[in-house]
């Protein structure tokens with residue numbers, strides 16, 4: 001593990017209900033350095049909410065408490081709306097599952113890729129365009145000039161996700177949170193996009209928090225893995241040791257990892273002994 005960029009201690013997230021607050025993330029502590037840390041777990045285990053809390057993107061109703069949530073030297077718990085906006089456009093980036101919901105269909109790709117530069121730097125229009133074209137080429141898109149001038153409807157899913165990655169990385173954030181960044185793509189494209197994310201993470205010296213339900217994928221692309229169940233962390237281990245996990249729950253998830261036959265389906269839910277329930 002490298003020096004942490006992000007440090008979260010004792011994060012708890014609850015939602016109000018008629019019978020009082022219901023905790024859905026319980027006492028989660030984690031760090032991310034210049035590395036890929038994966039958060040895995042069955043559906044509903046609290047992975048996405050943990051990622052969203054770090055980005056300040058939880059629903060208003062959510063009650064969040066943490067002993068510490070620090071990114072570099074910024075205390076995330078003290079940020080106001082403009083502080084979050086500054087941080088999201090420069091220090092941190094979020095990549096979501098489906099570019100269809102992240103790209104604005106009414107705007108050309110170039111404008112969307114450049115947006116962080118427009119909002120957060122004093123670069124001229126010419127400089128922004130140059131950086132955007134470079135970034136589109138860096139994420140492996142053919143003919144960046146044509147893509148720059150296109151609308152999102154002209155792109156395939158894989159190309160859309162590359163555009164999102166270009167838009168997120170253009171202002172060189174230090175930390176990326178990627179929530180199931182490839183689950184809308186077919187298998188071959190998933191590998192391409194993760195290979196790209198891994199290469200850019202290393203090249204730019206970034207940290208990546210990769211939220212995934214695909215343990216096969218995680219074992220190949222992450223450095224460390226945090227396993228969550230019902231809002232709690234049950235195990236932490238190097239990605240290379242997933243096949244030798246200690247907890248029965250992680251072993252159950254590993255045994256149920258997607259194969260070609262089950263690809264695209266959700267992970268089953270397991271009890272504490274790693275048995276499907």
Ligand SMILES: Nc1ncnc2c1ncn2[C@@H]1O[C@H](COP(=O)(O)OP(=O)(O)OP(=O)(O)O)[C@@H](O)[C@H]1O
Pocket residue numbers: 015024041042043044045046047048049050059213
């Ligand atoms: N806005 C909300 N209000 C109330 N409960 C919520 C809300 N959002 C999420 N939850 C609950 O919090 C729990 C954790 O949700 P979260 O989305 O973090 O799970 P996840 O591990 O990312 O699952 P998935 O893989 O299905 O996305 C779930 O039980 C979910 O029902």
